[in-house]
Amino acid sequence: MGKFGVALSLLLLLTGGEGTPPPLFEIVPPSKSNVNFVHNNALSPRRYLPESIGPGVAIFDYDNDGWMDIYFTNSGPCDFFQPKEPLRNALYRNNRDGTYTDVTEKAGVVGRDFGIGVAAADYNRDGWADLFVTNYGTNILYRNNKNGTFTDVTKEAGLGAPGLYTSSVWFDYDRDGALDLFVGHFVKYSQSLERKCEYNGVQHYCYPLSYDPFPSKLYRNNGDGAFTDVSEASGVGKQMGKSFGAVATDINNDGWLDLFVANDSVPNFLFLNQGDGSFKEIGFEAEVAFNPDGAARSGMGVDAADYDGDGLEDLFVANFNRERFSIYRNRGDNSFSDEAGQTGIGAATQMFSGWGLRFFDFDFDGDLDLIVCNGHPDDLIEAVSTTLKHKEPILLFENRGQEFVNLGAAAGEAFAHDYPARGLAVGDLNNDGYPDVVIGNNGAAPLLLHHTRATSHHWVGLSLIGQAAGARITWSAGGVKRSRLKTAGGSYLSSHDPRELLGLGAAKTVDWIEVRWPAPSKERSGRVDRFEKVAADRYYSLKEGGKLQ
């Protein structure tokens, strides 16, 4: 059979011979997965603000068995809410057969206070992923005991400042090899500070403009299990924000990780790493703080990636309905241009309020596509608007070079329905190399989306061992060179599978692959590991200076 015949057969196989492409993602129901978690949002007639914020989701491997597990946050007791039944977060162990087992109690990660977000990473460099849970209350650092259990080490770590925290990011801002921690804080809040926002005598959730801003936290990892609060000294804590999503990336390719923070109803922050332990907030100068009319939008989910392949990290922010989401193209001079109009993102997102999101290459053609989950924060919005809905669709955008095209229901059944979505994490749950998606729904069951492998393209998976945020992966496949910076954080309240999946297009072999590791603080550039002729469609792990395994 010639090339044309092979291609035709493949097309017929993928389309079922009827011309309709097969879905890209399928829903995995709780009856199949045994993931029976249901988020309790503590919904009250008073409509306290934190009710509308969670939950977050983490995809991470807690037991180092090579299979990704799932963690969800849940509400809990606080000044405005005393649950009738005890509530807890949930950890599901991957049984490697498409099912999961709830091991929350056994693992000791039930949480406390009012759970909101989660970020997983190996902060103590022992080779086991730890968990940081943000709360309305006091956050929690769970240290992995390397035996399937965790210990709450918040107090000895010095991470116990109370507040209304949202997304957190593990990243090494000072290049000392240890992961530091950014913890986003939303508005200044307590039950006594709650506002009245009634419409026709019915209380709705208040617009965040009604509350005062509050600074976020940056903690430096001392390397001995404890952290130092460097919020003030670094400059991060000098900015009064209402932070939701955050992502660490390197916007100027200077080797120092910068931090982009989305704020709701006040300007976004872009913290440029000065390389001396401090950050300069350049959101206005970089043109990512406001919309083109000078209005602060309602920034929620974020991500950073080089979507146009020019070697520069671009930014994405999911905003509130009518604000249009922002896709900021990096101009290369520490400033950005919002390309929402040109790319079609603006028109496609005008009616939605976006939360969790991720740039990822779902079709393995080498460029980065995008998934965004949505949902209006006001569950009563339909009583006051005929145009808006509480539940909103998930948007899957295919990167077609000059524009992003929303695939809609063609991507699968899940994309034809509406959800009260919040957190979103992307990861390969069944180790088939294809990225799956987990979405946390506010006051509802989560959504597990399994990639159906409906693409003929090839891939390579790369697990970088050790502190890898800031590493640049460059590869060539079929003569096409591409690169990707390993970022940290992103999405909303959530934490992705740490492995990188690289799309190869039709190539069955990677011509070469190169990893430039983050440089130690006193060196200008990091070590480069390079490998030739790497076979496709499998995972490799790599330690700095080691071999692909």
Added chain:
Amino acid sequence: MRRALFPSLPLAVCFFTAAFPAAFSQATAQSQSPRERSALALYQKAAALFQQRQYEQSLAALDEALKLNPRLVPALTLKARLAMAVNRFDVAKASLQRAVEIEPGVADNHFLLGFCNYVDNDFKNALPPLERSRQLKPDDARTHFYLALTLEALARADDAIASYEQSLKLEKNGGAILADTLVAYARLLFTLGRYGESETLIDRALAAAPDSRDARYEKGRLLLERRAYAEAITYGKKALELPAAGTTERQIHFLLARAYAKSGQKELAEIHLAKFRAAPPTLRR
């Protein structure tokens, strides 16, 4: 939670300039019952009070008129206008709905209902009456204009563009293209990243109304996009001198702060940035 938005154009564009319903003919008046004639007289009194901006007295007269004749459409529409002026969109919509039911063949009633829904950010319900108004009165540029705004708000950019085009065509046929139409259309094209086409429209708006603050500001924004910073500053400074319209001083200071910063004039950028930050936030999106 309710995040109301300012309408894209001042309410006054339609609210205060829209013509009152034509006077009843003498023959019509003679065919009416005494009750209907009394109602008509009260309506005429209310209309006069409205034009004198004595709104409370006008509303009282209208309520009396409608008690005598609940089917008096001019009274219903005038009551709706008064209700809109005090943000009682529920009352306005009910009055206009009744007017549409009584006189389903009158385009202006449908237009006012659509307009009222649009101003109340009720875009989904604004669309059908505006479409009906267009059917009944296809040559009304104003209807096409508000259809365009509504379609734009519903994220139907291509349909909005067609309506803006039709509105401009009808305005041209009528002898006067409105700068407001050109600016609104240009703003849509700006959000779509179609800067060249947007600038062509703004240039036409400036030719039609050289002292339009909105058009000066939009020209400045477009010049900033193509990195013509000095020219953007010129347009921004001129916009600041012009009477306030839809564009706020805060927006103009934001434009000037960016343009000065980009052109390396840090002190001037700081001055405008401080003024921008001191001004009340805009909700314009």
